[in-house]
Amino acid sequence: MAIFERDVLENRRRRTAKAFGRQAPTVLIGAGEPIPIPGGLDQTYPFKAHPEYYWLTGSQRSGGVLAYNQQEGWTHFVRPVTPSERLWEGNPDAPEGEDVAGLSEWLTRYAGPEIAVLGSPVPDVKSEEELAVEMRERLDTVRRRKDSAEIELLGRAVKATAAGHARANEVIRPGISERHIQIELEAEMFRQGADAVGYGTIVGVGSHAAVLHFEPGDRIVNTDDLVLIDAGGAISGYTADVTRTYPAEDRFTPRQQAIYDIVLAAEAEGISKCRVGTEWHDVHRAAAAVLAQGLRDLGILKGEVEGLLDSGAIALFFPHGIGHMTGLGVRDVGGHAPGRGEVQPCCGVRVRIDFPLEENFLMTVEPGIYFVPAILDDPAKRERFRDSVDWKSLDDWRSVGGVRIEDNVLITASGPRVITEEIPK
16 A cells, blocks of 8 residues: 555655756765564564655655666566465555666666665666765755654544543553553554554663663652653654653652653743744753753752853753654654754754754754762762752752653644644643
């Protein structure tokens, strides 16, 4: 079954060809091949086509190559369905196109001396890496803007995700395990239309909430625990990415509530900055300033807010970037604007992306405050930030663990639109 209508794919290819420019080399975009499971005989890991290939073809079939040449335009080479596949898999979907066995002849006839390979490597084809980097940057500029077909899929993924989080909220109580919460949440997302989880579901109870990518286990929720859940349902490769932090019972403890309120205010500030033309580093800094001010008001941090940001002291408690692009996979595109070097740190942490926001970008905004022993008990950090932290006061707050709140924000001409706002926080 086709994921995208023909006109959607044609529009994407037309925009990409324009971005490649009049002097573009021959470009090949590989789907990739399945990866064998070690010791699994003929078994392979579940296959997903490279996102650059999938976005331009709508196909998740392995072995394909999408070719572009200035004179010929786009040619899709696909792997034909074999009798063995029909025996073992039924009648797998295969897109229309030329037999991939004809790619070598096509290259001999149409390709120039320089070929840029994007997506997955193409067997027996040498890629000019500098050209490939340039062409990938040009493709990225096109892919970053979500089209209506992508936004529709993401809306469905959000609905499934909202149902999963609602179910999790229903089952959280003292005595239940992280793993039980995960099972209930994921089952409800599948019941409501998700065909996969967008990433490994995170459920962290108590101190586990301070582990950024905690894998749920057997830990049981106790009366005064926080429960941090980061989970998103996916449909046809498009995923929501949502974090909520819940109390074990009906309400937070006073200390939990104080930290939660600061994080919620930081998220609101970050979202308010998600406007066309705003640098992503400025979104991070705005949210970090709210966190620093809040921790200063609680007596945990000391000094002027700007100094706490510039020195990186805030990164003791907010050790990750404010967010990233999402959509086709939980880490969609990203990187930096053309002409910029490596992404620079901001407020003491590595921010994933470095460019101004544009219309139809889809971003996560996910501030957090965490009390991480590995960070707070590091002698070098204690010495470096001895004048920025009230280390004695800090001990009273460690039991909070961690709080993160995350939403998905579509950048529009009229301002930010939170597409995950139906999920309570």
